[in-house]
Amino acid sequence: MNARRVSKPIKIGRVTIGGNAPIVVQSMTNTDTRDVMSTIRQIEELEDCGCELIRVAVPDVEAARAISAIKKGISIPLIADIHFDYRLALMALEARADGLRLNPGNISDPEKVKAVVKEAKERSIPIRVGANAGSLPRTSDPKLTIAEQMVDAALQQIKLLESLDFDLIKVSLKAFDVPTTIAAYQSIASKIPYPLHIGITEAGPPRSGIIRSTVGIGTLLYLGIGDTIRVSLTAQPREEVIAGYEILKSLNLRQHGPILVSCPSCGRTEVDIVKLAEAVEAELLKIDKPIKVAVMGCVVNGPGEAKDADVGIACGKGRAVLFKKGKKLRTIQEKDFVSALMAEVERL
Ligand code: SF4
DSSP: OOOOOOOOOEEETTEEESTTSOOEEEEEOOSOTTOHHHHHHHHHHHHHTTOOEEEEEOOSHHHHHHHHHHHHTOSSOEEEEEOSOHHHHHHHHHTTOSEEEEOTTTOOOHHHHHHHHHHHHHHTOOEEEEEEGGGOOTTOOTTSOHHHHHHHHHHHHHHHHHHTTOOOEEEEEEOSSHHHHHHHHHHHHTTOOSOBEEOOTTOOSHHHHHHHHHHHHHHHHHTTOOSEEOOOOSSOHHHHHHHHHHHHHHTTSOOOSOEEEEOOOOTTOOSOHHHHHHHHHHHHTTOOSOOEEEEESOTTTHHHHTTTSSEEEEEOSSEEEEEETTEEEEEEEGGGHHHHHHHHHHHO
């Protein structure tokens, strides 16, 4: 795995992005931002599963005005997502958003960008320059690849921000196509000092979207690129946060709650291991400890294959061996599989 790219840290509220700070997991609400109560409720649910930064869409004046009320009800920093109308960015700053996301593809008038940067600078509020493959500026050179056009669009806006003596910058270059996204981030990574927000845009519903996002985000992280991630799914945003942490845990980049080791089951299995693993996974979502828990389908290979687990069960017909760090604790009956395992988890 490559060493992490060195980036200039910025602060969004109390959360540091870049430098040596942990890679931050963020998500975006899918409630109507103007519906303050529903938006706060969703953000609270996201905070509970570990979301560290939240972005809300600001499509109109009412949504921009709602930001200050939403902020009063939440604990994590809030980023206002602005497209087309720079005045909404100014209103979001007024409403004390902790960060802004602007798309160079649809706020391209330098004078309008300047007005936003001036206000953001006064308040020390960072701006994400977020170029998307689907909304590139009309001035993009069609002879360039999509990845090159994304990099170009971002660099032009970064240059404008820098010319205004503004450096609280974060950059994203997202496409649905994974190789395009990877190429774009690899290209820009060596050209700018700013932290990178990485993700695959509109990745799809969970089954395909998590795979697509994991291949893209995982590859970039393995290359040392990326300071904050958003897994973009057609699903409830909490699924994005859970998937984000799973990606980071897979690469040993963050610890967050338990890791579940479960076998795929085979001809030796004598219990419904799929149902059991799902039940244990649901229980583990309530646990914060960074532990490893194993659910194995047989006593022949189970304990050995999961010997580095803190606690686990290896199931036989109607019974299972409960083990801790590879050592047998006792035999339990099928009706107690989940409760006995979870009791041992609580004891750790
Ligand atoms: S742990 Fe046992 S049941 Fe599970 S896949 Fe391995 S051999 Fe099969």
